[in-house]
Amino acid sequence: MANSFAYPTIKERLPVILAKIADTLYRTRDKIKSQYQEDVSEELKSIIGSCSKLRNEVQTNKVAVPLQDSRNDTQVWNRYLQAATEREGSPPSWFKSAWLYMECYMYRRIQESVEKCNIMKEFDVFGEQKEKSFTDSVYPTEIVMMHLLETQQKIKENAELVPEAFKLFLKVCLWGNKCDLSISGGEDNAQKSSPLEQLGKLEPNILINDSNVVLNHLCSRNCKRIDIVLDNAGFELISDLCFAEFLLSAGLCSTIYLHAKAFPWFVSDVTKKDFDWTLQMLGQINHIAVSNFAQVWKERLNNSSWILQVDDFWTLPYDYSQMETYAPDLYQSLQKSDMIFFKGDLNYRKLLGDLRWPFTTSFETCLRGFYPAPLCVLRTSKSDVLVGLPEGRDEEVKAQDEDWLVNGNWGVINACLKTK
Ligand SMILES: O=P(O)(O)OC[C@@]1(O)O[C@H](CO)[C@@H](O)[C@@H]1O
């Protein structure tokens, strides 16, 4: 682990994230207390205490212990831990065991501290950071939504403009993934400048661009359903919703399924609460395009052209090759999709099993049989797994940018379309 990105993550980033929870909750304790009718002092203290204890466990390389709350996924997590313990001969620990598992386990342990509460059961320890990341990106939100409104007008008059517009919104959606609060250790990482102006400059940083293949696929059939497995709240969610809106208004499908997390995850991932909050906030912004879409999107949820789905599988430690076994209902539902877009780094790691594949391995090989439907990943690179590159490309990029794999400045639009 010492020479991978896992090491600095576990040594520095995760303890910082945990310390930040404790600091934020302590600093904003009066505000938090005022949101409840009953006295939550003791529960708040207990959440802060649990996160500080967890931080100490990480830093001193303690072993993972079974969860003790009554959430409906607790037994699944504990069985996983038991199986890992039997396999490894001792319980997993922070610096020795699989990074993907330990990191997921940390977020589930944070949730345990909230689940144990009576009054604060629904509390989101990352809520404040996510809200700030939304409010900090109002300017780019307005720019992208204005562009979407204008694009909708133009494609109504001239359908030939659809391919270019599709590629543009796909790229905005890709780079939206730069704004995640886990990579920045919870520090401000919002999109502040115009995302449209950045597209040209970032074009050479798209290492794999299958947008033509994806578009041809969508145009070559009468697509009904597209799925987007969401990643982060804030500007990334805005970019996803704009892409979803574009797909519908361009007639590329009739229903979009949006997949959110069941509880706060990897600092900035979207939960249903974040999703609802975001739509509500958009409705309060005084801007012609933003107000328009706030209204349209409310209607889309009402008439089910957008369907928001939450499934516990997204917050379990399994990789996606294990979905068919452990979440057969979700897998069967995804099989009905015409195209699934997976957003972000963690989804990418789970698609690849977080294994160190040679850079030139094909994406399809790395999926190890996971193929509920045609799929495409939109991911900026923030961990050291990356596949599908031509021979020698990794060396070229590394010579240009030493941290290319982990700094979020390089991205892939990588599709897997098997002809059935
Ligand atoms: O999935 P996202 O939001 O794009 O990124 C999540 C992330 O920041 O967290 C993990 C490391 O802590 C990595 O998977 C990645 O670097």
Ligand SMILES: [Mn+2]
């Ligand atoms: Mn994320």
